[in-house]
Amino acid sequence: MTTVFHASRLFGAMTLAAAIDAGAFGPAGRRVLIVTNNADIPEIALGLDETPAFAALRDRFDEVYSWNEIIAPLHPSEWKARAIEVPMLGRLLLSHLGVTGLRELVVESVIVPPARSLPGLFKDCPITVYSDGLMAHSPTRDVLPGEISSRVTRLLHLGLVPGVAPLLLSEYGVPAETISAEYFPKIDAPSIYGEAIILGQYLSSLGILTEDEENQLHAGMLRAVIARGHREVIFQPHPAARHRQGRELRRLAADLGARLIFPAEGTPAEALFAAVRPKLVVSCFSTALTTAKLLYGLPAATMGTELLLERLSPYENSNRIPVTIADATLPRLEPDGSLTEPPGVDLPGLINAVAYCMQPAAHPGLRDAAQAYLESHGPIRYFKRRRLETLNLPTQPRSRLRSLIRGR
Template identity: 40%
Template sequence: MIQLFALHSGYGLMAAAAALDSGLLGEAEQRILVPMNTASVPETAVDLAGSPRFAALRARFDRVEPLNALIDPLHPTAWKPDEQDLPMLERLFRRAWGLGGAQLELFVQSPQVAPARTLMALFHDAQLGVIGDGLMTYAPIRSRLPRRITERVGRVVHPDVVPGVEPLVFASTDAACVPVPPPAFAAVLQEVGEAEPDAALDALAGDPVPTGLVLGQYLAALGLVSAAEEQGMQVAMIDRAADAGVQRIVFKPHPSAAPGLTASLAARAGERGIGFAVYAGDQPAEHVAARLAATDVVAGFSTALPTVRALYGTRVHAVGTGTVLARLHPYQNSNRMPATIVDAMERSAPDLRGLVEAVGYAMQPEIMAHLRSRAVDVLGALPAAERERYVPAARLRALELPGAPAPTRMQRLMEPAGGIGRLEELRLTAAGAKRRAARVWKAASGR
């Protein structure tokens, strides 16, 4: 058995390394890392295949076979060959990577899209697994995959950063959830953080004052909020950290954030009488929080929030999640589950697992049909305001879930009756009556 790990993010690589360190993935003749750079402009992004920060993690594998170089000039996310070409490509890939006729187990991230979906189809008889990539793993898969793929998925490996909750990706199949213990993930995270000298972070960590870490997510780039609204959210994060009692704030901006944003946050911190510093390095946010011994971490719906709480017991605060939940469109938007989890954690939801399953069903009712009764029970027990925070009224009504509002007169008219809307039925009835009247007139007039 040869295990292939087709990974595109640092979080996924750390999850895979921690799973290997914990002995969760069994024995293999060889383990081959297939790193891929899926950024829109690969030249501007951290490359798992060459970044010194991930050198120690790459050393856990017998070989490294980068995907980008093999399929160049195609971008990995655009690599969608014709189905008839897959047998030929499998032979070529097996030869290029020295796989021979060995049985394979292929681990991927983001299985619903290329290049992961392409690789799962290409290696047509490989056992399949999923490596979790943060909170997205807790959402159901976005589109129904062919049975020739889903029946081969054996396990979903994920850092156990939301205790008591299992990922929903492939939950409708027989795939087993394999949680990676937080201590193992924390050890790998520290290893990555300490792989290269970081004078800027060391200097910030040398100040022992109670520190809050504020993370930028650049939600305006997703079209969820305007630039002005996002700036208001980030200012609110400064206030949240100040209210928590920190004496200094370290801001880790999103790489795409405008410079003016940092200036406005510094000004707000000054108004609150709190020290302010910026860390713009490439360290994972979770390691920055640990290195600073941050007492509080504030963000939007970043995966870092449940991760630092699970790994280090750090207090975490979410800002703006209500706005994000209301703005996400369509309802099935894959950001909905991360926003739901972080929002529910902030509000101390008593049944987080139940809420995740209910929202998962509402997102993908056909794929998650087995969760309908669970969704009915969970949503039926929630107060109306809480229920509609996570599943709006229109969605409740569309899926006939508890709390759905009664249909308006116009909605009743538009509802199907016999396969067509009632207004269309009335129109057809009127048209038929008009034709019958015309025939009667012709007969009566002798025309």
């Protein structure tokens, strides 16, 4: 029997390796990995299986296939089979992969292509969804057809927010299983040195920020870490970001008397954490900030989360929960290089309240928890007043309302 896995990012493949090593897929059978390169122009970007780091993961799989090559010249983030084509293409795909008996399909998402396309082609088998990041704590963005939701048997995740259960797919009764951090694979990084690491994002590609705003955000991080006294700074572009990301930063670093270093393409952030042991890791809301702190014990800080919380649109954008977690739990890097600790927070209460406001129809059971949180703490920066008014939720904490009443 064959288990078919899908991954589009190296971190996702590392998560799969951890799950396999932890015994999450039972006795060894044939394992086939389908990889996708979702870069804007995949022809000029390394696929995860082409990176040197993938060599440490390769032996978990019997065969590796490129989805880009299978559907070429179409882009994996845009193509999906038409309903009338699904039976034929499904048979062709199984034949191409040499699959005669399919035990399980393991995908990183059932919401967006390319992973969203695979369950329709691999019919009549159980589906495991694995989450390689903080997105596991976001509510499911779209309503799933019964043909898919009824086949999802579990959600595998790394437990990056201890004590907080993931919300993804929970409305379908899908149980969450934690992969122990001890199984997370160790990958060597090429020899490199840096006092601080800046993790780039790809917010302009997602339409959240303009390209200029994203450049300014990264420039602000660079200025702040240099103001903090770091003169050797590693900039790690996001795997899906455009190649030109970071060009302006190199010139800025030189003007400020520092040196900006770029790791070899395809080097995972986690390999850098292990090899470099930096004094600070900075980003906006990257999952790698959490892995730096939780799995490697490194200082991590955020910058720009307040802007993102304002810009994310619509409110139910799945990035809202990861941004909220980063903003609420990590120190904030100030322009002068200082670190400001975030106020204490009831993190489970905050996540549940934001999640309810994002998807109230999917999680009606969270309404009481959301109301209680807002009455105790108020909306602060994580909620939109119009959204609260629409849902008939408190826009002021009880203490504030009492003081307003007394002042009349």
